[in-house]
Amino acid sequence: xxxxxxxxDTYEIEMTIKNKNAEVIGFxxxxxxxxxxxxxxxxxxxxxxxxxxxxxxxxFSKDFPTVTMAPIEGGNEMKLRLFIDKSSVEAFGDDGRFxxxxxxxxxxxxxxxxxxxxxxxxxxxxxxxxKLVVSR
Numbered sequence: 265x266x267x268x269x270x271x272x273d274t275y276e277i278e279m280t281i282k283n284k285n286a287e288v289i290g291f292x293x294x295x296x297x298x299x300x301x302x303x304x305x306x307x308x309x310x311x312x313x314x315x316x317x318x319x320x321x322x323x324f325s326k327d328f329p330t331v332t333m334a335p336i337e338g339g340n341e342m343k344l345r346l347f348i349d350k351s352s353v354e355a356f357g358d359d360g361r362f363x364x365x366x367x368x369x370x371x372x373x374x375x376x377x378x379x380x381x382x383x384x385x386x387x388x389x390x391x392x393x394x395k396l397v398v399s400r
Contacts (some may be wrong), residue, residue: 273373276394277346283307283339287383293348293374301353301368303346307338312357312364320370334362341389348374349396 281289290304302315316322317329336342336357347354350373355364379388 274349274396275347276396277344277348277377278390278392278394279344279346279388280390281305281342281344282387282389283341283384284386285384286381286386289342289381289386291377291379293346293353294376294378295370295372295374296376297371299370299372299374301366301374303355305336305338305342310336310338312336312355312362314353314355314364314366316353316366316368319366319368322369332364332366334364336362347396 283289287308288304288306290302292300292302294300297320299318299320301319303313305312311333312335313331313333315331317331319329322329334357343358345356347356351367351369353366353368355362357363
């Protein structure tokens with residue numbers, strides 16, 4: 265699904281996810297160049313992860329392509345806020361119980377999103393995208 269008709273690069277996503285027996289709930293922010301940031305809730309291991317290994321330019325350091333993780337409580341409903349700009353993705357989960365920030369260097373903005381599940385299904389019960397205006 266396209267997030268915006270234009271190629272905006274600064275926005276916020278708020279979503280609520282209702283689990284229906286999924287073991288993994290995941291999604292990718294991506295662009296037309298195939299660059300992506302993948303995020304997922306692993307409800308078996310009780311971890312949220314963000315994978316920037318295919319996020320864009322990662323060649324400047326062998327340590328940059330990585331997956332970061334944070335512990336989560338899990339449960340039947342998860343709330344997530346994402347702030348995306350030209351060079352970072354920030355995730356605030358379950359009313360601030362976990363926070364994660366990753367630098368990214370895509371060659372064009374991430375303006376699409378796709379969802380997947382493993383071992384069950386889930387519903388995104390609310391999904392709102394806010395275009396952020398940066399004042400100078």
